[in-house]
Amino acid sequence: MMTKLPTDIFQEFQERHYRYHVDFRSVDIKVIEVEGFQTDTPAIKSFLVRPDRVKDWLTKVFPRDPCDSAMKLIRDDQDSSDIPSGREQRRPKLRVILGYLGIGAKYDYMMHDERLAPRDVFLTASITTLPFSEDNYRLICDRLTLPRITSLLLTRGARPLRGHFQLVRMMSEEKNLIYGLAMGSFSSLLVGLKISVSMSYNPATGIINAVLLGNGSDDGLAWLHQDLEHLSALADNLFLIPILICQRLSEVIFASIDDNFDQLHRVEIGSGQTGIMMFGENGMPMPRGNCEDPNLSTAILGVGQQALAIEAYIRGHMLTVNSVKKELLAFPWQEFRSVDYDRVREQSEFLEKQLDFISRTLDFALIRVGHLKQRSNMQATAITNLLAQRNNETNRRLAESSTSIARDTRRDSSAMKSIAILTMVFLPATFTATYFGTPAMATLEPSQSLYWIVTIPLTLVVVLIWLLSFYLWIATKFLPLHITNVK
Numbered sequence: 001m002m003t004k005l006p007t008d009i010f011q012e013f014q015e016r017h018y019r020y021h022v023d024f025r026s027v028d029i030k031v032i033e034v035e036g037f038q039t040d041t042p043a044i045k046s047f048l049v050r051p052d053r054v055k056d057w058l059t060k061v062f063p064r065d066p067c068d069s070a071m072k073l074i075r076d077d078q079d080s081s082d083i084p085s086g087r088e089q090r091r092p093k094l095r096v097i098l099g100y101l102g103i104g105a106k107y108d109y110m111m112h113d114e115r116l117a118p119r120d121v122f123l124t125a126s127i128t129t130l131p132f133s134e135d136n137y138r139l140i141c142d143r144l145t146l147p148r149i150t151s152l153l154l155t156r157g158a159r160p161l162r163g164h165f166q167l168v169r170m171m172s173e174e175k176n177l178i179y180g181l182a183m184g185s186f187s188s189l190l191v192g193l194k195i196s197v198s199m200s201y202n203p204a205t206g207i208i209n210a211v212l213l214g215n216g217s218d219d220g221l222a223w224l225h226q227d228l229e230h231l232s233a234l235a236d237n238l239f240l241i242p243i244l245i246c247q248r249l250s251e252v253i254f255a256s257i258d259d260n261f262d263q264l265h266r267v268e269i270g271s272g273q274t275g276i277m278m279f280g281e282n283g284m285p286m287p288r289g290n291c292e293d294p295n296l297s298t299a300i301l302g303v304g305q306q307a308l309a310i311e312a313y314i315r316g317h318m319l320t321v322n323s324v325k326k327e328l329l330a331f332p333w334q335e336f337r338s339v340d341y342d343r344v345r346e347q348s349e350f351l352e353k354q355l356d357f358i359s360r361t362l363d364f365a366l367i368r369v370g371h372l373k374q375r376s377n378m379q380a381t382a383i384t385n386l387l388a389q390r391n392n393e394t395n396r397r398l399a400e401s402s403t404s405i406a407r408d409t410r411r412d413s414s415a416m417k418s419i420a421i422l423t424m425v426f427l428p429a430t431f432t433a434t435y436f437g438t439p440a441m442a443t444l445e446p447s448q449s450l451y452w453i454v455t456i457p458l459t460l461v462v463v464l465i466w467l468l469s470f471y472l473w474i475a476t477k478f479l480p481l482h483i484t485n486v487k
Helices: 009-018 051-061 086-090 134-143 148-152 222-230 240-271 296-330 341-436 448-486
Strands: 029-035 043-049 093-101 165-171 177-184 195-202 207-215
Touching: 009 148, 029 222, 043 051, 043 222, 051 134, 093 222, 093 240, 165 296, 177 240, 195 240, 207 240, 222 240, 240 296, 240 341, 296 341, 341 448
Parallel strands: 093 207
Antiparallel strands: 029 043, 029 093, 165 177, 177 195, 195 207
């Protein structure tokens, strides 16, 4: 007898192991709705829901008792024309709740931007701050039947999301099979974008609910609304939103590669260590520097580090794209009677081709990053060699100066030795002459021969004492070295 395991057994396991503290900040949320997919003009609209209206809006859209869904919000002062009633929820629809995370760099890396001063980085706006109150967030996850792995969407700093893309089977309160999907970007603010989505799809009704979280300002997800308007005929496919996110991330990655190439070009021009002629916006050749900027070494190091990080993000994103494609091809559309299988198959062919296009784009991105790394390494080597050459030239000049000083010192030393020797020779004679010139000796009237008899031996004694002292000094200094060499 086979036992039926819970469909969410590993969801609870992952949530328990990977959960960590997140903050909550209640703000207005934007909602995008698309319906009428099979018509020539699918309808797409968007509206804002205030924090104090979230619970009422969810109660109206997802009534617990369909017979009582009624007039709960009709009395509200807000225009109810933008908010669908409970009777509309049975029609196929895509509903996306947009949440904007902090734009700061807390626990994260950012590309250097000269336009940003340190005070412009909002360290208190953490990327792990949800744009809902805690109660509203729990209510949204419950009413939209989002998978429990939704809590994994937020990651602190540059830590990659576990799994990146997961598709799970769940059961709704009506005991209908639904599918939950969670996806996060393998990226950080280094490439300028963090985005994640949690979705649920009910094949029986064709309703897709999603919560999409992204960093940036309130218009940071305007691209999603534009893409959904253009691709509204595909909006009833569960995999459209993940593919749009993959496309957006690919564009951002390419933009970050372009920014790094621009930085590399500035370094090459500043160092002058390039054989490529570069032209400015005026069409004239750009003047080359000569490594006068002391920050060039740090700048080229930053280019190399960012290239390595972007390469890692590309490879992680490729894994996500492959996971989306694998689940797209394996999704059991044919098992659901309410699904137009021919339409879904045609949609899947378009989406599969787009995923293949994204994969090829990322392959080219890897080629560009490889080129960027090679050029940055060459430039770093050229700058290092130039600075080493300058250091060697400086050391050579210092050595020449030291040699000249040593030569002059040796010449002065030889002169001092000559003076010292002459002093030793003439000092005894001078001393003797001075002594013989004293009044006491002058009265004795010594002979000239007595002067020489005293002076010559005294001079020889002084010279011998100097020679003996010099010999002892030489022996004390060099004899230990000689003994060491002999051993």
